[in-house]
Amino acid sequence: MTITKIKLRNFKCFQDQTFDFDSKIVFIEGQNGSGKTSILEALYFACYLKSFRLCSSRDLVHFEENHFFIGIDFASQQSDFTNQIAVGFKDGKKVVRLNQQEIRSYKEIVELYSIISVVEDDLLLVKGYPDVRRLFLDQALFFDSYDFVNKLKQYKQVLDNRNAVLKSSSMPNLDILKVWTRQLWELSIVIQKNRMTYLNLLEQKVNEYLKKYFNETFFINFEYKSKIKIGSDFDTFWDLYLKSKYQEETRFSRSVIGAHLDDFIIHYHGNAARFFASRGQQKLILFLIKISQGLILADKGKQNIAFLLDDFLTDLDQIVLSKCFFMITELDFQFFLTCPIKSFSDFQDIFQKDYQFTPQIIKI
Known part of the structure; x- marks a missing residue:
């Protein structure tokens, strides 16, 4: 099962926007402040009912509005059936529906799918307290x-x-x-x-x-x-x-x-990564830890896992970056990636030539 669509209404910078996804690897390209990270934040919120940033739900509401809505569609590879998650927030209250049936706990959502984020703050796993x-x-x-x-x-x-x-x-x-x-x-x-x-x-x-x-x-x-x-x-x-x-x-x-x-x-290398690993090495360690987390879930029968990589590509050299790309093409997960680099189009040829895979690129 993969995420095929997200609809955002009054969510952060998006007043009314729908994005369709047709690949297991989705690059989201845009200028700083265009809303790239907000799409990842919405995907995360729809799973855990909170942001991966340290902010309240009210902070996610579009300017001068009092509510927001997130809708996500999932397509099954085994059938034509589509699961839908709808999350609404208004007047400090959240309402969550799975296939139009109201649910009370995000446990019911994570049984359907799991989100694993790889964001800048996650580096604290390696170098933090x-x-x-x-x-x-x-x-x-x-x-x-x-x-x-x-x-x-x-x-x-x-x-x-x-x-x-x-x-x-x-x-x-x-x-x-x-x-x-x-x-x-x-x-x-x-x-x-x-x-x-x-x-x-x-x-x-x-x-x-x-x-x-x-x-x-x-x-x-x-x-x-x-x-x-x-x-x-x-x-x-x-x-x-x-x-x-x-x-x-x-x-x-x-x-x-x-x-x-x-x-x-x-x-x-036998030393504490917190002190002795470079920033690029710490990012690689973090990437491998998060990927391994998904692999452990998959080994235990979890099937629908999506990764959100926000500004992850920075600080990795071209060789390591290429190997990371090769890995994600082979893994049976869905990936959503953002990065402040000029254009993801530069990497499209790498995927098509080296990995025989064409990722989706969404330009905002």
Whole structure:
């Protein structure tokens, strides 16, 4: 199933515009401020009901209007049936319909199709702070298992209760603290195991495609860093906690242990990519991570996956860029790409000559 059409009404710079898509690779070409990124933003919003930028839904409404509408059509390769998603926003409320039936959760949408974005801010996955990498892992695992989301919710409740105990007194009741610490420890173990399993899969995919398309002899490694070590029993952990962390927590009145503080390090050429990889290398690592995320979803039966690459082509040399293009022609995903370069037409000959593939180019 592929996205064949998007209709935008009062969405950002578009008052009433329809775009038809007839290829699995779509280049969106235009001057800065023409609305290239807004098309990608609309595709993303229709899946997750939020923007990939840090803005509210009201910020997406066209100037001097109070509502917007996004309509997306999907065509199935197996039949003539077309799925339709319609998203409306007015007076601070969202209304979402799938095939004219109102739905209550974006879970129903992601079961139909998934969007994976590759935008400038995503580089924070490589060079940013731990909270960005934790969020990436937890969102990736959401697609894999809705049960994991429930575990995260349970963890948040336990963490809040435990912090409340720590804030209640400079000398909190140890029996009560121990009860909440045990629950935090147990849930942290579950969350960590899920994250580490996913990271292992991701590392295998990244290196498989790094070798296949880029002929590299080195590996990219992910090293999970946890505050609670898997394998220790709780009583042993509790004794260690009292000796090494209890005073710190009572001083700061918050939890300094748990899965909410974990991180993972991306190693490139044996060094931390955050510090030692160039900007172009960081973009390649990000690209491979995101592609691998889609491949893992596909291995688990997810069929309708679209990638949004916004201004991704900058900072990549011609050789790496050509290999990235070759990869996306072979992958069974749909791609939407924007870039501030003068014209995508320059690449059309490359696709036709080297890859025997003609992408669609939309000029705005």
